[in-house]
Amino acid sequence: MADWLSAQDWQALILSLRVAVLSVVFSLPIALALAWLLSRRRFPGSTLVEALLFLPLILPPVVTGYALLALLGRNAPLGHFLAEFGIVFAFRWTGAVIAAAVMGFPLLVLSIRVAFDSVDTRLEAAAETLGARAWRRFVTITLPLSLRGVAAGCVLAFARAFGEFGATISFVSNIPGETRTLPIAIYELLNVPGGMPGVHRLSLVALLVALAAAASATLIAGGSLWRRRRDA
Amino acid sequence: MLELSIRHTLDDLDLDVAFNSDARTLALFGDSGAGKTSVLNAIAGLLVPREGRIVLDGRVLLDTAAGIDVAASDRRIGYVFQDGRLFPHLDVRGNLLYGARSQRNGDVADFDTVLALLELAPLASRKPGTLSGGERQRVAIGRALLASPRALLLDEPMTGLHLEARRQVLDYLQRLKRELGVFTLLVTHHAEEVAALADEVVLLDEGRMTGQRTRAAFIAGRESGSVALA
Numbered sequence: 451m452a453d454w455l456s457a458q459d460w461q462a463l464i465l466s467l468r469v470a471v472l473s474v475v476f477s478l479p480i481a482l483a484l485a486w487l488l489s490r491r492r493f494p495g496s497t498l499v500e501a502l503l504f505l506p507l508i509l510p511p512v513v514t515g516y517a518l519l520a521l522l523g524r525n526a527p528l529g530h531f532l533a534e535f536g537i538v539f540a541f542r543w544t545g546a547v548i549a550a551a552v553m554g555f556p557l558l559v560l561s562i563r564v565a566f567d568s569v570d571t572r573l574e575a576a577a578e579t580l581g582a583r584a585w586r587r588f589v590t591i592t593l594p595l596s597l598r599g600v601a602a603g604c605v606l607a608f609a610r611a612f613g614e615f616g617a618t619i620s621f622v623s624n625i626p627g628e629t630r631t632l633p634i635a636i637y638e639l640l641n642v643p644g645g646m647p648g649v650h651r652l653s654l655v656a657l658l659v660a661l662a663a664a665a666s667a668t669l670i671a672g673g674s675l676w677r678r679r680r681d682a
Numbered sequence: 683m684l685e686l687s688i689r690h691t692l693d694d695l696d697l698d699v700a701f702n703s704d705a706r707t708l709a710l711f712g713d714s715g716a717g718k719t720s721v722l723n724a725i726a727g728l729l730v731p732r733e734g735r736i737v738l739d740g741r742v743l744l745d746t747a748a749g750i751d752v753a754a755s756d757r758r759i760g761y762v763f764q765d766g767r768l769f770p771h772l773d774v775r776g777n778l779l780y781g782a783r784s785q786r787n788g789d790v791a792d793f794d795t796v797l798a799l800l801e802l803a804p805l806a807s808r809k810p811g812t813l814s815g816g817e818r819q820r821v822a823i824g825r826a827l828l829a830s831p832r833a834l835l836l837d838e839p840m841t842g843l844h845l846e847a848r849r850q851v852l853d854y855l856q857r858l859k860r861e862l863g864v865f866t867l868l869v870t871h872h873a874e875e876v877a878a879l880a881d882e883v884v885l886l887d888e889g890r891m892t893g894q895r896t897r898a899a900f901i902a903g904r905e906s907g908s909v910a911l912a
Contacts, residue, residue: 572763572765572767573767573769573770575728575754575767576761576763576767576769577769577780578727578728578753578754578755579726579727579728579754579755579757579759579760579761579826579829580755580780580781580825580826580829581755581756581758581781581829582755582780582781583753583755590769590780591769594771595770595771
């Protein structure tokens with residue numbers, strides 16, 4: 451496969467994998483905290499938070515990308531402020547991570563929230579009477595009992611991030627070696643004469659990655675189901 | 683030993699209970715829906731009553747007038763729930779040690795003592811899902827004891843068990859009472875459990891306390907038919 455893919459193909463594939471993995475890694479702690487809050491606490495504005503959470507799913511991705519540019523672009527107040535410290539996201543691969551994280555975040559939070567909701571809170575109460583404070587209850591009871599949902603959320607968010615196109619191209623454009631992810635590379639190849647073999651190659655690669663993600667999700671679910679049956 | 687006064691409104695019950703007791707083993711006796719479990723939840727810190735004061739061995743756990751409400755995790759109350767509530771992802775050893783890890787200054791019983799008292803050694807590596815009802819309750823009792831509790835709350839610990847398992851769990855509880863002497867509050871609607879374990883009985887009916895008796899008076903009342911029994 452090394453010879454079968456061109457150097458540019460490899461570049462796009464590795465960038466996409468890096469962007470997708472990092473977007474999940476960085477958004478997971480925030481998603482866990484937010485999902486726990488939504489599942490276990492009623493607070494003023496919780497309905498508004500839930501509504502805002504859905505926005506990236508409903509808005510056209512290009513609009514989300516534009517919103518990121520308006521917020522984090524070099525001329526935007528926040529982007530300008532961050533640039534003073536050398537932190538720049540627009541037109542950088544790190545910006546692609548932000549775009550992918552934003553697009554995958556609702557799927558991650560919703561999956562984890564459903565998983566938290568399914569945990570019997572009476573077990574958490576039992577842990578509390580045994581001296582466990584909130585953090586220990588979360589780490590030793592809530593999280594282990596909802597791991598399947600958390601893992602499923604990670605796979606969904608990874609898949610969403612790996613396929614991300616609209617928000618990414620709006621926010622960080624198409625810079626070879628920097629922001630040209632696999633979907634953007636496919637799009638570009640579709641628009642150049644003689645690009646079809648490349649489109650086929652990269653589409654096949656995308657299919658293989660998608661199959662691997664789906665298989666890992668099934669394995670995770672299978673493992674947990676096996677444990678659940680045994681403990682029933 | 684235990685001073686309790688609570689007022690609270692639940693969905694279908696107005697709870698208004700107040701009593702003091704110096705008994706080592708106290709029973710809350712009444713029919714389903716009398717508010718027995720709510721009293722236990724208030725002592726454990728899982729229910730915050732509208733008004734109330736709970737003092738256990740001189741330690742104020744709750745005093746709504748003074749704004750005191752000790753967190754459930756800091757009350758050191760061993761709670762054995764009606765449904766056991768064992769952690770399904772941990773084996774018996776993991777369940778037993780869960781509270782022991784939280785409270786390192788254990789003084790009620792060590793792991794080996796509890797394992798021996800409740801005959802749990804053969805079950806140590808099994809998951810809760812593979813245990814019988816009686817075994818599950820023994821693990822739940824052991825888990826509560828190993829958290830070094832100042833008091834042990836038993837919420838209908840023999841409900842749902844067949845006769846032999848009930849007898850077995852009752853034997854274990856009597857053994858615990860003899861050998862460990864930790865203050866125990868037993869919720870039940872079975873008079874024979876009161877007779878077998880309690881030193882004193884508080885009678886509850888529809889959220890109100892209707893009497894407080896010694897075991898002897900309770901048994902005498904049972905024989906004369908003046909106490910409603912299950």
